[in-house]
Amino acid sequence: MEDITTYFHDYFIALDIAKTSAEYLNMIVLLAILLVILFISDFISRKIILQAFSTFAAKSKTNFDDLLVSHKAPRNVAHIVPLIIALKCVPIVFVDFPAFETIVELLLKLYNVVLVIWIIRSVLRTLESYFKTIPSLKDKPIDSYIQVLMLFLWLVGIAFIFVLLTGIEIKTFFTTLGAASAVLLLIFKDTILGFVASIQVAINDTVRIGDWITMDKFGADGDVIEINLNTLQVQNFDKTITYIPTYALISESFKNWRGMSSSGGRRIKRAIIIKAKSVHYLTDEKIEELKKIQLISDYLGQRQEDITSYNTTNNADKSVLINGRNMTNLGVFRKYIQNYIESHSAINKDMTIMTRQLAPTPQGLPLEIYAFSSDKRWQNYEYIMSDIFDHSLAAVPYFDLEIYELSNYSPELSE
Incomplete structure (x- = not known):
């Protein structure tokens, strides 16, 4: 090793070059040789490590090693070899210049810290990509x-660089x-x-x-x-x-x-607002007319028998319609909507199905439909809900009910 250090120095001295110039020339030649060695060692180590990883990745069933290659982990590891060679050879190259040796060694140590960070970062990015391929972790x-x-890695790295x-x-x-x-x-x-x-x-x-x-x-x-x-x-x-x-x-x-x-469905929760003044008791004639509606014909027949039996038992004076028990057009309409929803093919029958009357508002009586569509996709859900309310709104006049509308609305007044 000592022969290598002094060989070029002695050669330049033999050429009658001044001692100081010989020392500088000796350093330049040794540095050039070192750079060539580093380049060759880096090239060879990269080829060997990359080839080894590629061969192993081809035989392995997991894609973790493939991700390591794609995130350049083997390439970064290969840089360790020339770094070790450089640290060993710096004292030889700068044997006559201790100050230069100290500076270069410091730079190499700093590079060593950065290289370790690069290697660990490559592994972390590989883990990130690998975990995203696992269904349970997606x-x-x-x-x-x-x-x-x-973040922790860079903080530790910066701390070592500062030290x-x-x-x-x-x-x-x-x-x-x-x-x-x-x-x-x-x-x-x-x-x-x-x-x-x-x-x-x-x-x-x-x-x-x-x-x-x-x-x-x-x-x-x-x-x-x-x-x-x-x-x-x-x-x-x-x-x-x-x-x-x-x-x-x-x-x-x-x-x-x-x-x-x-879950098994997507909730439908929307109300139709009925004018309060359109709500009234049903006469026998109107009940007979509504029996033609198939969804409630059986209900009306059974309900009419129960009411008649009750009124007869309690001697209700039916010359005034309010006396005794009666059916209302709103109640029958509510039952009709309930039966319609329960028979709708797009509604999940295993989840809550309800048609309920909410508290009266200044606009009228809200009749709310509460159910769950079997299809949860947004576009289909909106279609199902629209289909239900298209039918419900069109059915309102059959029960002599009216829907609330703001009759005095004017576009000019809203501006």
Whole structure:
């Protein structure tokens, strides 16, 4: 080794070159040789490692090793070989220049830290891509966890770089860093909150990728397409993207429609407003007329017998219609809608089916249809609901009822 160090130096001295110039020329020649060796060693190590990984990946059943190659992990590992050679040869190249040797060794140590970060980053990105291929993890916030690890990795790397540049002990550095933790907490507040939120979301299974959520405060109404450390991305139904701070998932209220998606139907909850003055008792003649409606003919017959029996038993004076028990056009219409919904082919019969009267309003009496469509797809759901209300609105006049409309509305008055 000593012969290599002095060989070119002695050669230049033999050519009657000044000692100082011989030392510089010796350093330049050795540095050039070292650079060539580093280039060749890097090329050979990359070829060997990449070939080994490719061969192993071809035989392996998992795609993890393929992802390692695509994220350049083997390529980064290959750089370790020339780095080791450089660290061993620097004292030889700069034997006559200790100051240069110190600087170059420092640069190589800094590069060593960065290289380790690159290698670990490649592995983390590989894990991220691999976990996303696992069906049970596709809807988990994998990005958040990887970003936290990357953040921690860079913080540790920056700490080692700072220690190398300043020469202080690593223990002293972290002791000082602990004293400055309050400032760091303030700087990384959103990141820390996002990390905590990501953990809670994953543990409590609050939100998954692919869930339909509604968050009125942020104008979000659509599918979750990404959950990372700082933001939650929601693709709204108009194809716009809403970015929501991840920590808002645990600090703000939102609606997750996953329960509906995983259930047997999608809820229909809408009312028809009936004019109160159109509600009245039914005469026998009107009842006979309504018996022609097949969905309620049996009901009307049975109901009429029960009412007649009751009124006879209690000697009700039916010269005044209000006396005794009676049927109303609204009650019969409500029963008709109930039977119609129960017989509708697009309604899930195993879930709640109800036609109910809500509290009166200044506009009239709301008659609400409450049921669940079997088809949960948005477009089909809207079609089913429209079909039901098309029929219901058209049926109203058959029962001598009227629908509330704002008769004195004028477009000019609304402007």
